[in-house]
Amino acid sequence: MSVFAKKIWRFWVSLRLTIFLLILLSAVCVIGTVVPQNESEQLYLQAYKPSTYAVLRATGATDLYHAWWFQLLLGAFTLNLIACSLHRLPRVLRHITRIDPVLTDERMGTLAHVRQIRLSRFTPDDNARFQHTLKTHVASPRVVDQNGTVFFFAESGRFAPLSFFVTHVGIVVIIIGVLVGAFGFQGFMNLAEGESSSVVIDKQNKAQRQLDFMVRCDKFDVLYYETAGMPRDYLSTLTIIDNGHEVLTKTIEVNDPLTYKGIYFYQSSYGIASGGGGEVLLRFVRPGQQEGTEHRVSVNQRFTIAGTQDEGEVEMIVPDFAMDGNGQVFSRSQEPKNPAVRIAIYSPGRQPYRLWSFANFPDFHQKPDAPYAVHFLQYYPRYYTGLQVTRDPGVWIVWVGCCALIVGICMSFFWSHRRVWVRVEKKNDRLYVVTLAGTCSKNKEAFHNLLNRLAAVLTHKGASSC
């Protein structure tokens, strides 16, 4: 590598750059949380002076996370992460694959924990006991005998040094998943009950997008908590129609979407379908009588009032009744705030009689000359369900990356690479010098205690330790 290339590589693998980028990214993200993102121009002009708004817009601060320079920062961070991880990997691999059970004086110099013990004897029995202790506290030792000097080597958590790599790969995989996700889309569709469609409106550019199957909304329902009157659940029953066949029916709710061919349908909003529709429950009472007859009917459906020759018809259902200055009826909103129906009553040999009936005001508008008093008992509006429709081909990659990230972090925090070397030198028949040495990557104190314990096992039979 040329000097120049080396310099560039040094720059990209440096941890100083990581720390700098992490702090810079944090600072930039703060801006993104303080400046409202992707709001309307009107809202910004309420909050900021026009000149400030112009600067915010020009720098991309109003859509910060999609600004080119923010993406560039993320890119630099990713590059840093990849370079740094690859740079360290060979060294770590070398470190964990080169195992030398022989404890040389040179190696001893590099180890943090070293203890020496003098024993008056070291019987095969002692040997077995000691191996057993190593096995229970570290791992089964390898034993090497070199000209009467015996070496034990025990190692645990051998792959722990790779944990940083698992962690970083996890992050890179998440980033790949996010990038793959860019090939998907997010959109929405509103489906009235009974309606089916294959058209999704893209969230970003509002363009129409054609799915290669149809979705039908069979039913929409809102459930309420009995005591609190708050919505408890929004439920839509959806059917997928692919190639003319009904292939799948599922009732979705918030937190439980439907998936078909990689496309997710989420319960997102609802409303009363425009153009009225739905059903009403009416009670027709003859003047002077108490009891009446009840009918559940939909709009423009002519029906015979039970027990009579008369017929009725609901001509119009208005969810939120209001009148404009000219006496024209209109619906103030799509909420069932003031439901009203216009009913026509056809009695044989008489002019049709028309009247309004209001769900909220049972006694209003009931004229004495009317052939019936009509009580508007219940309104069953025809709802539409608002579905969010998403395809994200990268989401599984993101989840895999997340798992690797968690596993990697657990490995690096809780898994220690521990190595213990033991050398038993026979000086003469009455003197054995035992050297215990080791390293560990985590929890040094516990490791120190472990070496003490191993020493204690050896000195158990009345030897001196120093």
Added chain:
Amino acid sequence: MLSSKLLGIATFLYLICMAVHFIYLFFRTDFFKKAALILIGTAFCAHTAGLGLRWYESYQLGYGHIPISNFYETLVSLSWTTVIIYGVIVLRYKIHVFGALLFPIVSAAMAYASLSPNVRDEIAPLIPALQSNWLTYHVLTCFFGYSAFAVSFVTSIVYLVKTRTTGQRQHDASGELIPSLALMDDIMYKTVAVGFLLLTVGIITGSVWAHYAWGSYWSWDPKETWSLITWFIYAVFLHARLTRGWRGRRMAVVSIIGFCCVLFTFLGVNYLLSGLHSYAR
């Protein structure tokens, strides 16, 4: 309701805990250490019983859910997780001085939750978006993480105070009241490590939940973004320590900055940035 009474008792006991810790700072006798431990244990039992009962009561009201859904419940639960993490540290390292900083925070959170008129303490039903098991996993992991960071924060403060008065010397006369700098450095690191793991799991479970509830695992919402900022800061802490060998005062400062981010993620986003964003859709 009985659960409120129990939580009131817990609040009261935490206040006494705080007082006992202050007294311990002056009269460093074993008696006050023992008294503090017994008080913490009793208060914690009342706290746990109160939370458990509140959970049970919510089922009796017909919309049962784990008590972590409104501000009152989050304050009480966050205090609970903090006492657990603190308890682990006390039992493991036999250090009592951190309690003198921690219990004012815990009792203030508990007292604010039950006394402030701004905090509604009735058990409310869950809106549909919150009805998910992921809510439990997400909130619990985040809270245990926040609590670990809180303990790290308290340790950092003690560390800074000690080095201000005695310099970076490892041994000094404050003796057994304030632990050695090396030990505090170690506690600071370990609590941040555990907190980092839990925060990571918390962010990921939150993403999974958002994926199922709203169809997008990440949407740069202010709360999400602040949790990411917090995560970045603690990543700086870990890397500076592990590979650049930072120790002591510098780490204490990073840990304090990190905890400020935690506080902002938990409170600031809801109260200072609330004008234009609303998290609970």
